[in-house]
Ligand SMILES: O=c1ccn([C@@H]2O[C@H](COP(=O)(O)OP(=O)(O)O[C@H]3O[C@H](CO)[C@@H](O)[C@H](O)[C@H]3O)[C@@H](O)[C@H]2O)c(=O)[nH]1
């Protein structure tokens with residue numbers, strides 16, 4: 482680990498308990514800062530309502546910490562929108578935001594669109610598949626942004642058990658993080674090696690920074706935002722806060738393989754952009770072929786990997802973005 486990272490870890494890693502709620506409320510009031518919470522959601526009817534209800538109850542009704550709570554529906558076919566609205570969120574369908582630009586599938590796409598339908602000075606993203614959700618996930622990561630003007634981007638860190646029908650492996654979660662993202666970051670962006678959960682879906686940032694970053698439309702969005710935020714704002718503007726334990730729905734190996742491929746594509750794209758590797762035409766239309774056992778043997782399925790990136794919101798000038 483670089484000395485610079487060791488130093489950053491000492492100065493820019495906190496726990497949620499370091500900043501009690503009354504301190505956050507006082508800082509928010511003193512600065513006149515507004516806070517939006519955004520949940521990207523694709524078929525999350527089982528969990529989205531519980532998360533929305535907890536944030537509403539604890540951080541909007543009990544205390545005025547969160548000003549706006551928006552669920553952006555990523556094209557769900559279940560009752561996600563209804564469950565989120567019933568629990569008290571404003572629900573926005575991705576197709577209704579910037580309708581002149583047809584939406585593409587993916588998580589990054591809805592995070593990008595969420596910036597166009599929210600107004601908070603701080604924007605806090607929270608995954609909609611979390612179970613046993615603790616509102617300290619929100620208050621913990623917006624804390625440094627409310628209290629320290631030098632901080633611009635904060636990731637949550639937590640324990641990640643891998644929970645299956647047959648039991649729980651305490652530190653078994655975060656498989657793509659450990660096998661793909663962390664090695665890539667350590668090799669190519671060693672300044673980011675101090676992040677405990679670089680892929681975590683729970684992070685908060687100043688709108689002023691988010692609007693200057695491009696958004697990969699798929700699962701590359703977290704790695705892309707982290708790398709680009711480092712480049713734009715510098716390591717000292719980045720921070721992380723320990724919020725406890727994260728329980729969520731785990732995807733199967735094939736889904737994680739597609740996620741891993743799109744994260745690698747985002748990394749390669751950034752390396753090519755900064756001339757650290759040579760861009761090749763192969764990256765223009767990348768695919769991933771995976772195999773499943775069927776009656777006739779192993780059957781290949783090939784999917785296109787997402788290559789679209791949305792431009793920084795601050796650069797939007799008209800409908801032809
Ligand atoms: O097309 C999509 C896919 C996902 N989601 C939502 O995004 C969140 C996270 O998606 P999920 O499939 O649960 O991701 P994980 O398997 O948990 O992947 C981890 O790693 C990803 C890659 O960095 C991050 O995007 C995730 O936030 C992080 O939890 C959930 O609320 C999903 O409903 C969408 O809105 N649209």
Ligand SMILES: O=C(O)[C@H](O)COP(=O)(O)O
Nearest residue numbers: 654655656657658680731
């Ligand atoms: O963030 C990750 O590494 C992937 O989403 C996989 O997470 P899991 O191993 O906890 O399911």
